[in-house]
Amino acid sequence: MDPISQANPVLDALRRQLAENIERLRRAGKLSAGTRNAAAARSPASPESLEAALRRKLAAIDRRSPDGLSAATRSFVETVLVAEFGAGLLTDPGFGQLAAELCDSLRAEPEVREPLERMLAEL
Amino acid sequence: MSASAPERAEQVDSPEELELWRRAEASGDAELRGQLVERYLPLCRAIAASLYAKRIADDAEFADYMQYATLGLIEAVDSYDWRRGVRFNTFATYRIQGAIRNSIVNFSERREQLGLAYRLKKERIESIKHAGETPARAPRRGAVVREMADVAVIWALSYLLEGSGMLAPRGDAHYTEQFYDGLEMRQLKEKLVGLVDALPDQERRVIKYHYFQNLEFTEVAKIFGVTKGRISQIHKRALVLLREAHAIAGGIDLEL
Numbered sequence: 001m002d003p004i005s006q007a008n009p010v011l012d013a014l015r016r017q018l019a020e021n022i023e024r025l026r027r028a029g030k031l032s033a034g035t036r037n038a039a040a041a042r043s044p045a046s047p048e049s050l051e052a053a054l055r056r057k058l059a060a061i062d063r064r065s066p067d068g069l070s071a072a073t074r075s076f077v078e079t080v081l082v083a084e085f086g087a088g089l090l091t092d093p094g095f096g097q098l099a100a101e102l103c104d105s106l107r108a109e110p111e112v113r114e115p116l117e118r119m120l121a122e123l
Numbered sequence: 124m125s126a127s128a129p130e131r132a133e134q135v136d137s138p139e140e141l142e143l144w145r146r147a148e149a150s151g152d153a154e155l156r157g158q159l160v161e162r163y164l165p166l167c168r169a170i171a172a173s174l175y176a177k178r179i180a181d182d183a184e185f186a187d188y189m190q191y192a193t194l195g196l197i198e199a200v201d202s203y204d205w206r207r208g209v210r211f212n213t214f215a216t217y218r219i220q221g222a223i224r225n226s227i228v229n230f231s232e233r234r235e236q237l238g239l240a241y242r243l244k245k246e247r248i249e250s251i252k253h254a255g256e257t258p259a260r261a262p263r264r265g266a267v268v269r270e271m272a273d274v275a276v277i278w279a280l281s282y283l284l285e286g287s288g289m290l291a292p293r294g295d296a297h298y299t300e301q302f303y304d305g306l307e308m309r310q311l312k313e314k315l316v317g318l319v320d321a322l323p324d325q326e327r328r329v330i331k332y333h334y335f336q337n338l339e340f341t342e343v344a345k346i347f348g349v350t351k352g353r354i355s356q357i358h359k360r361a362l363v364l365l366r367e368a369h370a371i372a373g374g375i376d377l378e379l
Contacts, residue, residue, distance in 0.1 A: 011360065011363075011364075014323045014326070014360070014364060015364070015367065017323045018321060018322065018323060018364050018367060018368055018371075019371065021320070021321040021322070021323070022318075022321045022368060022371055022372055024321075025320060025321055030317070030320070031317075031372060050268060050269070050272060051265055051268045054268065076271070076275070077275055077279075080272045080275045080276060081275070081276070081279055083272075084272075084276050084279075084366075085279075085311055085369075086307075088307045089307050089308065089311070091305070091307065092304070092305035092306070092307040092308045093304070093305050094304035094305055094307075094308035094309075095307070095308060098279065098282060098283070098308070101282060102275065102278055102279055102282060105248065105278060106274075106275065106278065109248065109252055111252055112252050112274060115267065115271065116271050119267050119268060119271055123268075
C-alpha cells in the first residue's frame with residue numbers, strides 16, 4: 001500500500017508542478033476566470049464543517065433499521081460530493097446515478113465498508 | 124515517375140521526428156518511447172474513428188476500437204525502423220488498422236467487452252481504495268471522517284473520468300455523454316478532462332492511457348517500463364493531484 005501522506009516531499013514537488021502547469025494553461029488561454037466564487041472553490045469544506053453537515057443529515061436516519069446504514073452511506077456520499085464539487089450537482093439527473101454507483105462500490109469493498117459503517121454508526 | 128520535391132518532402136518524417144526516433148533507439152529510454160507513442164495518439168484516434176464509422180456490427184464500442192488502436196500503435200513504435208525511409212504514419216497506419224480488425228474479429232462475444240470494463244474498474248478500485256492517509260491508531264473522529272471523504276472523492280473522480288476518452292476532443296463526431304447527464308455533470312466532466320493536462324507528466328500520461336485509451340495498468344506498465352504496481356501508485360497519486368487541481372481551478376472555466 002502507498003498511503004498518500006499530506007507531508008510527502010515527492011507530492012509537494014508534484015503540487016508545485018501542478019500549480020505551475022495550471023498557471024501555464026491559464027496564460028495559454030485554456031483557463032479563464034469562471035462564474036463560481038473562486039475563494040469558496042479554493043476552500044473545500046473543513047473536516048469539522050463536513051462532520052457537522054453529516055451529523056445533521058444522519059440525525060434523520062435510523063441507522064439501526066435494516067436499510068439504515070445503506071441510507072446513511074448514500075447521505076454521506078451525497079454530502080461529500082456536494083461539499084467537493086458544488087450544490088449545483090443536486091439538480092443534475094446524472095448525480096443520482098453517480099451517487100448510487102459510488103455507494104454500491106464503497107459497500108462492495110469490505111476494507112472500505114467496515115470503517116465507513118463504523119464511522120456512520122458513531123456519528 | 125519520380126516524385127517532385129514537395130511530394131518527396133511529405134514522404135519522410137520531419138527532422139525533429141527523426142531525431143526523436145534516433146534518440147529513442149540509441150538510449151532505449153522508456154520515457155522517449157512513451158513520448159513517441161503519445162506523439163502519434165491523434166493518428167491512432169483518427170484511424171479508430173474511421174474504422175468505427177465503417178463498422179458493420181455493433182458488438183464493440185468506440186472505446187474498444189481506441190484500445191486496440193493504441194495497442195497497435197505501441198507495436199508499431201516498437202517495430203519501426205526509421206532507417207528504411209518510410210514515414211512512421213504510413214508504417215503505423217497499416218499496423219493500427221490491422222490491430223483493430225484482428226481484435227474486432229476475435230471480439231464477437233459481448234462477454235469479453237464486459238470483461239475489459241470489469242478489469243479496468245477493478246484495478247482502479249484496488250489502486251484508490253486507500254486514498255486517504257491511514258491513521259496509525261485510535262484516530263480522531265474528524266480524521267476518520269476526512270479519510271473516508273478522501274476515499275469517496277477520489278473514487279468519484281475515477282467514475283467521472285470513466286469513459287472520458289469519448290469526451291475529448293470536443294466537437295469530435297464520436298463525442299458522447301451519458302444520456303442521464305445534465306449540464307452540471309457534463310461541465311464537471313469536461314473540466315476534469317481539461318485539468319488532466321495540468322497534471323505532472325507521468326501522472327497525466329497514466330490517466331490518459333488508462334481512461335482515454337482504455338489501457339489496463341499492465342499495458343501502461345509496458346509503455347513506461349515499470350511494474351503494474353508502480354502504475355497503480357501513479358494512478359492514485361494522479362487522482363489526488365487532479366482533485367487538488369480542481370480545487371485550485373474551481374473558480375476558473377476551461378476554454379473548451
